Amino acid sequence: MIYIENNSTDPFFNFALEYYLITEKQLPEDQVFIFWRTEPTLMIGKYQNTIEEINEDFAKQNGIKVVRRITGGGTIYTDMGGWQFSFITKGLAETIDFNKYIGPVIEGLKKLDVPAEFNSRNDLVIHGKKFSGNAQCMLNGYTLHHGSLLFNTDFEQMVKCLTVDDYKIISKGIKSVKERVTNISEHLKNPIDTNTFRKLMVESIMQGSRAEYKLTAADLERINAIAREKFASWEWNYGKSPKFNITRTGRFDGGKMEFKLDVNNGKISDCTIYGDFFGTMDIKVLSEALIGTTYNKESIKKAITAVDIKQGFYQINVDELADIIC
Amino acid sequence: MKKNVQMPKLGEQMETGVLAAWNKEAGEVVKKGEVLFEIETEKVVSEVESMESGVLEEVFFEAGDEIKVDEIIAVINCD
Numbered sequence: 255m256i257y258i259e260n261n262s263t264d265p266f267f268n269f270a271l272e273y274y275l276i277t278e279k280q281l282p283e284d285q286v287f288i289f290w291r292t293e294p295t296l297m298i299g300k301y302q303n304t305i306e307e308i309n310e311d312f313a314k315q316n317g318i319k320v321v322r323r324i325t326g327g328g329t330i331y332t333d334m335g336g337w338q339f340s341f342i343t344k345g346l347a348e349t350i351d352f353n354k355y356i357g358p359v360i361e362g363l364k365k366l367d368v369p370a371e372f373n374s375r376n377d378l379v380i381h382g383k384k385f386s387g388n389a390q391c392m393l394n395g396y397t398l399h400h401g402s403l404l405f406n407t408d409f410e411q412m413v414k415c416l417t418v419d420d421y422k423i424i425s426k427g428i429k430s431v432k433e434r435v436t437n438i439s440e441h442l443k444n445p446i447d448t449n450t451f452r453k454l455m456v457e458s459i460m461q462g463s464r465a466e467y468k469l470t471a472a473d474l475e476r477i478n479a480i481a482r483e484k485f486a487s488w489e490w491n492y493g494k495s496p497k498f499n500i501t502r503t504g505r506f507d508g509g510k511m512e513f514k515l516d517v518n519n520g521k522i523s524d525c526t527i528y529g530d531f532f533g534t535m536d537i538k539v540l541s542e543a544l545i546g547t548t549y550n551k552e553s554i555k556k557a558i559t560a561v562d563i564k565q566g567f568y569q570i571n572v573d574e575l576a577d578i579i580c
Numbered sequence: 581m582k583k584n585v586q587m588p589k590l591g592e593q594m595e596t597g598v599l600a601a602w603n604k605e606a607g608e609v610v611k612k613g614e615v616l617f618e619i620e621t622e623k624v625v626s627e628v629e630s631m632e633s634g635v636l637e638e639v640f641f642e643a644g645d646e647i648k649v650d651e652i653i654a655v656i657n658c659d
Contacts, residue, residue, distance in 0.1 A: 299623075300600070300620070300625045301598070301600045301601070301620055301625070324625065325623070325624070325625055326620045326621070326622070326623045326624050326625040327622075327623035328623075346626075349589075349590060349591050349592060350590050350591035350594070350621065350622075350624050351591075375622075376622060376623055387623075388623065389623040389624065389625075390623065390624040390625070391624065391625040391626065391627075392624070392625070392626040392627055393625075393627055394627075
């Protein structure tokens with residue numbers, strides 16, 4: 255096993271590094287190990303529907319990055335208070351095996367006197383509370399296993415960017431998350447900081463070996479290109495979303511309005527509008543303007559601006575209408 | 581000769597898998613070793629390669645379908 259020191263906290267770069275090692279670099283060693291972390295980020299499972307998983311407004315306002323993984327599973331929130339680990343192993347596993355990769359992580363935690371266990375849902379728990387999620391993919395003849403470790407993560411932010419904007423739901427959510435999820439740092443007998451934790455975990459997992467591959471300038475150039483072209487792109491993060499239906503309802507002075515939208519690969523593919531709104535405009539003009547539009551506020555605003563909504567809707571402006579739709 | 585493509589069993593516990601995406605379309609030529617489709621089981625995305633070369637003659641499922649292990653997903657005509 256060989257270690258790659260990766261101090262980037264950019265999730266796009268970090269996922270691009272894994273991808274580069276699997277699809278282009280293909281180091282001669284059987285296994286590569288990386289231990290890394292990110293700025294506040296929402297990581298979406300490969301086949302999840304990004305728009306349905308996250309509170310996009312909150313994420314945008316707070317500069318939280320959104321990135322789709324190449325592995326399965328659900329959405330997680332990561333920040334500088336947590337760590338991610340990746341094992342990239344040559345060869346495709348005959349059968350799916352999580353223990354092989356999680357075993358060394360549990361060992362490392364036991365050395366710190368943390369009573370970590372593996373449960374039946376492929377999660378790592380301490381006293382029944384989850385602190386790690388794990389996922390895999392088999393790609394290009396390689397098995398990638400990566401997982402998260404909550405060390406000192408901000409659970410309040412985690413809940414806020416994963417739930418709808420409602421004060422009551424958020425406060426309930428925070429309570430419920432604190433009952434189910436835990437930070438490793440809460441279980442340490444001798445407190446250590448986030449960086450010391452990393453050092454001790456890497457030493458334990460590498461079993462004292464100092465075998466290390468240092469990324470070259472040429473490597474970095476390719477990784478940055480993959481980060482930019484693939485992992486930071488709208489097409490990858492939103493465009494790949496499976497087809498879904500959404501219903502949005504809004505009330506305004508002029509009446510009530512409901513939008514039924516089909517969204518396919520991030521774009522509105524069908525739109526029907528219902529309501530008791532007041533106006534002289536043929537409502538079809540609006541639905542036709544929306545079909546083909548990317549399902550985000552900016553694009554929707556642009557599409558609506560092209561339609562003279564004053565004729566159709568009494569006392570409602572473009573911003574308000576866009577807020578209802580998206 | 582026609583060969584069936586079945587849902588592989590990737591783990592002891594696996595009973596079904598979700599066909600996450602097709603990499604080939606019906607009617608397309610496929611080569612042995614090319615990725616036919618991707619499946620997702622509990623937290624794992626796997627590429628499934630074609631065991632045969634030929635034409636992907638019929639596909640019985642689309643992306644998003646949950647399929648039982650061993651069920652026939654597609655037929656490849658190897659002639």
